Amino acid sequence: MTTTERPRVPVPARDRKPFYLGVVVVAVVLGAAHVGAWRVTEFSPGALVDGWHGMIRFLGEALPPDLDWASVVQPGLEACLTTLAIGLLGTTLSVPAALLLAVLGTRGRNRVVYQVSRSVMSLLRAVPDVVFALIFVTAVGLGPFAGVLALICHNVGVMGKLWSEAMEEVDPGPADALRVAGARESQVVANAVLPAVVPSLVGLLLYRFDVNVRSSLVLGLVGAGGVGFLINQSIQLFAFDEMATYILMVLVLIIAVDLLSAAVRRRLAE
Amino acid sequence: MISYDRQAGGSRPLPACPTPPEQQLTPLDTALSVSGLRKSYGDRQVLKGVDFAVAPGELVVLLGANGSGKSTALRCVVGLAEADAGEIRLAGRRLRGLGGAELAKARRAAAMVFQQIHLVRRRSALDNVCAGGLAGLPLSRSLAPAFFPRELRERAMACLQRVGLADRAHDRAGSLSGGQQQRVAVARALCQGAEVLLADEPVSALDPAAATQVMALLAELARRDGLAVAAVLHQPDLAREHADRVIGLVDGEIRLSCHASALSESDIDALYQSEDS
Numbered sequence: 001m002t003t004t005e006r007p008r009v010p011v012p013a014r015d016r017k018p019f020y021l022g023v024v025v026v027a028v029v030l031g032a033a034h035v036g037a038w039r040v041t042e043f044s045p046g047a048l049v050d051g052w053h054g055m056i057r058f059l060g061e062a063l064p065p066d067l068d069w070a071s072v073v074q075p076g077l078e079a080c081l082t083t084l085a086i087g088l089l090g091t092t093l094s095v096p097a098a099l100l101l102a103v104l105g106t107r108g109r110n111r112v113v114y115q116v117s118r119s120v121m122s123l124l125r126a127v128p129d130v131v132f133a134l135i136f137v138t139a140v141g142l143g144p145f146a147g148v149l150a151l152i153c154h155n156v157g158v159m160g161k162l163w164s165e166a167m168e169e170v171d172p173g174p175a176d177a178l179r180v181a182g183a184r185e186s187q188v189v190a191n192a193v194l195p196a197v198v199p200s201l202v203g204l205l206l207y208r209f210d211v212n213v214r215s216s217l218v219l220g221l222v223g224a225g226g227v228g229f230l231i232n233q234s235i236q237l238f239a240f241d242e243m244a245t246y247i248l249m250v251l252v253l254i255i256a257v258d259l260l261s262a263a264v265r266r267r268l269a270e
Numbered sequence: 271m272i273s274y275d276r277q278a279g280g281s282r283p284l285p286a287c288p289t290p291p292e293q294q295l296t297p298l299d300t301a302l303s304v305s306g307l308r309k310s311y312g313d314r315q316v317l318k319g320v321d322f323a324v325a326p327g328e329l330v331v332l333l334g335a336n337g338s339g340k341s342t343a344l345r346c347v348v349g350l351a352e353a354d355a356g357e358i359r360l361a362g363r364r365l366r367g368l369g370g371a372e373l374a375k376a377r378r379a380a381a382m383v384f385q386q387i388h389l390v391r392r393r394s395a396l397d398n399v400c401a402g403g404l405a406g407l408p409l410s411r412s413l414a415p416a417f418f419p420r421e422l423r424e425r426a427m428a429c430l431q432r433v434g435l436a437d438r439a440h441d442r443a444g445s446l447s448g449g450q451q452q453r454v455a456v457a458r459a460l461c462q463g464a465e466v467l468l469a470d471e472p473v474s475a476l477d478p479a480a481a482t483q484v485m486a487l488l489a490e491l492a493r494r495d496g497l498a499v500a501a502v503l504h505q506p507d508l509a510r511e512h513a514d515r516v517i518g519l520v521d522g523e524i525r526l527s528c529h530a531s532a533l534s535e536s537d538i539d540a541l542y543q544s545e546d547s
Contacts, residue, residue, distance in 0.1 A: 173388035177455075180348045181462045182378040182405030183412075190413045191401050195390045 058240065065244035072242050076230060076249050083226035084253065086144050087213030090151025091205065097156045102163035103189055117160075124157025133219045147224030151212050159208050166200045167193055199268045206261035213257050217250060227253075300359070301326050301498030302347065302380065302466045307356035309342055316342045318522040319356070322500075326465065329492040329499045331509040331530070334519035335542050340502040343519075344468045348382050349373075361465050378405055381459035385471035387451045391444030395435060395454045398443050399426040402461035422461075429457040432495075433487060449480025456487060467491060469501035473508065481505070485512040506538045 037043075066072050105117035132150035140146050174192040183191065220228020227246055234242040303323035309316050317339045324330045332340040345351040347358055358365045361379035368376055381402070389398045397415040403422050404412050411417045430436050433453040438446060443454060452472055459467055469488060473481035485501075489512040492499040503509050509516050509530055516533050518526030518541045526537055 171388075173384060173386050174390050176350060177382070177384060177388040177458070178401055178404065180350065180377075180380075180382045181402045181458070182374055183401070184404075184409070186409055187404045187407070187412045191404060192390055195393050198392070 061238075062240040062244040064241065065248060066239070066241040067245060072245050076227060076246050079220075079225070079227040079230050079246075080249050080253050082144055083216045083220065083228065083250075084213060084257075086147045086151065086216035086219065086224065086226055087209060087257075089148045090155055090212050090216065091159075091209045093148070094152045094155040094159060095205070097152075098159040098163060101156065101160035102167060103193075105160065105164040106167045108168075121157045121160045121164075124153055125161060126157075127154065129154035129215050130218060130222055133222050133224050137223060142223040142225075144225040147216055147219040147226065150219060150224065151215060154215075155208055155212060159204065162204045162208075163197075163201055166197050166204060170196045202268055203265045206264055210254075210257050210261050214254060300324060301361055302500065303357075303359045304343065304347065305357050307343060307346060307358070308354045309339070309346060309351060310354055316522050317346070317353075317356075320519070320522070320524055322517050322524065322527070324466065324498040324500045326496045326498050327492055328514040329489045329501065329512060330515045330517060331513035332500065332502045332517050332519060333504075333506060333509055333526075333538070333541055338519040338541075339522040340519050341470050344382065344470050344500065344502060347466075347468060348380050349377050350382075374405075378462065379464050380466040380468055381462040381464035383452070383455050383459050383467070383469040383472050385474045387448075387455050387475070389443040389451055389455055389458075391442065393443060394440050395430060395443050395446065395457075396423065396426055396439040398454055399429050399457045399461050402426070402429075402458035403463070405462070426457070426461050429460040430454070432460060432491075433457045447480065448476050449483055452476060452480070452484050453487060456484070456491070460491075465498060467497045467499045469499065471502050471504060474504060481508060482511075488512065506533065509533065 101117045101121050104113050105121060107114065129150045132153045133146055136146040136149040140149070170193055174196065175188050178188045178192050216224070216226055217228035217231070220226040220230070221232045223229065227250055231243055231246045231250075234240070234246065300323040305321045307317050307320040316337075320339065320343055322330070322332075322343075332343070334340045342351055346353040346356075347360070360376055363376045363379070365373060365376055390401070393401075393415065397418075400415065400418050400422050403425060407419070407422070411419055427436065427439060430439055433456050435446075435450060435453055435457065438450065438454075443451060446454065452475075456467075456472075467488070472488070473484050476484060485508050488499050488501055491497045492514070501513075510533055511530075513530040516526065516528060516530050517524055518537065520541060526541065528537070
């Protein structure tokens with residue numbers, strides 16, 4: 001097959017020299033940042049090795065898990081349902097506000113409206129849901145309701161941002177086509193932008209549901225009910241075998257939610 | 271008055287081709303007339319004073335190399351680009367001086383078909399065609415296809431029938447072939463009820479058979495339905511076969527305007543020469 005062989009051609013010199021200095025600077029800065037982080041976090045593999053028997057004792061107390069039905073498993077299952085319910089309502093009830101902010105916060109519209117809705121979303125995102133939970137507990141008392149309210153507030157910010165980014169990535173062609181046909185902006189959104197992005201919006205919604213169920217565990221730690229509350233309680237009572245049971249339940253719950261959302265997303269992608 | 275004989279517009283004169291008898295068209299006869307159209311992007315002048323007109327019942331094809339300004343001219347007419355200077359008349363109305371709702375209403379006299387088709391792929395062909403008629407609807411009836419009034423759906427069905435796809439009304443647009451999708455896009459433009467149909471490279475993404483079919487449809491919409499059709503093309507052969515008149519642009523100026531039958535090989539070579547020489 002000598003016919004396919006071609007003579008060598010020298011590579012022409014490039015005008016622009018590769019920027020070696022830039023690479024060095026980036027490497028030095030990154031290296032310094034990691035050294036600093038190592039110190040700030042008191043990272044010490046030695047301490048981990050020295051303290052291994054502490055972990056063994058802890059695991060020894062946690063295993064085997066306490067599987068007593070009446071005192072552990074049944075309340076655990078009920079609490080799991082509460083956790084799931086907090087995550088579900090916290091996600092669903094944040095949809096209207098998130099959609100509104102996402103549409104208003106998509107580039108290419110009125111600049112003031114865009115900036116205001118972006119700022120609102122940033123604010124909601126910046127305040128952790130645990131902080132929202134503490135605020136709402138002062139209003140409605142301890143319990144799952146405070147958890148739902150906290151999730152709604154935080155999730156509007158996060159989901160609004162994810163959704164507006166998905167909308168910005170959508171092909172502007174169909175929207176242009178409808179504008180040429182004389183459609184108003186709201187009609188363009190309803191008939192060109194939304195139909196094109198609905199699959200990715202639903203995918204992101206399911207992802208947020210997944211995250212919110214896990215967040216509602218943490219909210220349980222600050223008194224918002226659910227299985228997180230039970231985990232916190234069992235740790236405070238040094239009942240590590242009970243805690244192990246609850247953590248196993250959480251594991252099953254998270255995997256189930258993950259499988260469910262993955263299956264729905266697969267169907268949507270078809 | 272609009273003249274079609276601006277052939278000696280640059281350094282390289284083109285061979286003369288017969289000037290069409292429509293030269294005496296007045297703006298009142300034409301569905302679309304453009305005069306002195308100028309447009310720059312930054313330092314680059316894309317349109318350097320372009321004049322052309324399209325009468326009801328004729329298919330005019332705009333030819334020219336990439337970057338010669340053909341598509342920009344059409345985009346200025348429908349408002350996807352804003353012209354720097356020049357006058358555009360649509361269905362007898364001057365666009366200059368109009369604003370807001372009046373301008374939008376006047377522009378509705380022109381519909382557009384795109385190279386990338388721009389259908390909503392997840393929606394049915396019929397729902398996509400309905401979207402062409404949204405302009406007259408109140409918001410409450412236009413938020414989702416389920417709310418579209420029956421009158422609109424039946425008008426859209428008639429448009430689908432006109433392009434020969436009535437049997438595919440409920441198929442998802444994304445499941446249709448490229449040629450069928452472009453015909454659905456033409457139906458959407460028809461549903462707008464415009465007198466002028468603009469097509470920006472409508473067949474560039476299609477195979478030859480589908481391209482011929484779409485061009486034949488555009489020609490028929492001009493001749494039988496009396497629309498004024500202007501199409502940007504990259505295939506001189508298709509222009510010769512289907513168009514009534516051909517307008518050639520070089521570097522933002524009209525260098526050629528003649529009957530499609532009079533278009534010669536040397537005319538075509540001259541249009542595409544400047545790019546690589």
